[in-house]
Amino acid sequence: MTDRKDQLAHSLARVEERISTACASAGRPREEVTLIVVTKTYPASDVRLLAELGVRHVGENRDQDAAPKAAECSDLPLTWHFVGQLQTNKVRSVVNYAGLVHSIDRDRLVTSLSQAAARTGRETELDCLIQVALDAESGERGARGGVAPDGVAALADEIAAAEGLRPAGLMTVAPLSGPFAGRPRAAFERLMEISTHLRAAHPTANMVSAGMSADLEDAVAAGATHVRVGSAVLGVRPRLG
Numbered sequence: 001m002t003d004r005k006d007q008l009a010h011s012l013a014r015v016e017e018r019i020s021t022a023c024a025s026a027g028r029p030r031e032e033v034t035l036i037v038v039t040k041t042y043p044a045s046d047v048r049l050l051a052e053l054g055v056r057h058v059g060e061n062r063d064q065d066a067a068p069k070a071a072e073c074s075d076l077p078l079t080w081h082f083v084g085q086l087q088t089n090k091v092r093s094v095v096n097y098a099g100l101v102h103s104i105d106r107d108r109l110v111t112s113l114s115q116a117a118a119r120t121g122r123e124t125e126l127d128c129l130i131q132v133a134l135d136a137e138s139g140e141r142g143a144r145g146g147v148a149p150d151g152v153a154a155l156a157d158e159i160a161a162a163e164g165l166r167p168a169g170l171m172t173v174a175p176l177s178g179p180f181a182g183r184p185r186a187a188f189e190r191l192m193e194i195s196t197h198l199r200a201a202h203p204t205a206n207m208v209s210a211g212m213s214a215d216l217e218d219a220v221a222a223g224a225t226h227v228r229v230g231s232a233v234l235g236v237r238p239r240l241g
């Protein structure tokens with residue numbers, strides 16, 4: 001193995017062990033949690049090595065970086081998750097490679113994604129996760145994107161009604177401000193409550209995307225189905241990406 005592949009194999013094994021341990025503590029089967037490796041700021045060559053090591057889900061947060069990387073890796077059996085804040089002018093590009101978008105937080109994005117998905121003639125509906133901002137229960141979008149909890153139901157209905165889109169679940173990032181600041185476990189438990197309400201109206205919207213390198217255990221304990229892990233696998237990013 002190359003040095004880099006060796007390094008990635010080791011960090012991946014450590015993350016895998018953390019997920020397994022967290023599942024065991026929570027009394028959950030390991031298969032309930034899917035690892036998405038967030039490869040932002042790292043090159044396509046790393047994505048290729050990760051695929052060789054068995055990774056099947058990768059996440060990116062900027063279309064400018066993700067689009068060429070996905071094109072370079074189009075021969076690999078990977079599902080691409082778009083996890084970053086999304087501008088409507090990037091939507092046409094994103095629907096070409098993303099299987100799932102985790103960051104739906106406004107009507108305009110639903111409309112644009114639906115039009116773009118229809119235009120590309122995708123064979124499957126685009127799985128759409130609503131990003132929930134837990135800084136406050138209602139009001140403005142969160143500083144890092146996301147709709148307040150009281151806006152989730154309406155947005156889910158819009159996604160369900162939109163051609164080419166399917167409501168797939170919820171995503172959050174542990175908030176830095178508000179009542180859940182510094183309390184990721186409580187934040188993720190709140191997300192699970194919102195998920196329960198959402199599933200009553202849209203039973204297939206059962207994905208819960210929560211937890212990153214620092215707090216994946218809290219997310220698994222709360223009930224997350226998908227964790228998004230970047231730096232714990234690839235190393236600390238040179239700059240915030």
Ligand SMILES: *Cc1c(COP(=O)(O)O)cnc(C)c1O
Nearest residue numbers: 038061083212213228229230231
């Ligand atoms: C970067 C990023 C991650 C991964 O963060 P790490 O702390 O590197 O694990 C997860 N989710 C989103 C939305 C991100 O932008």
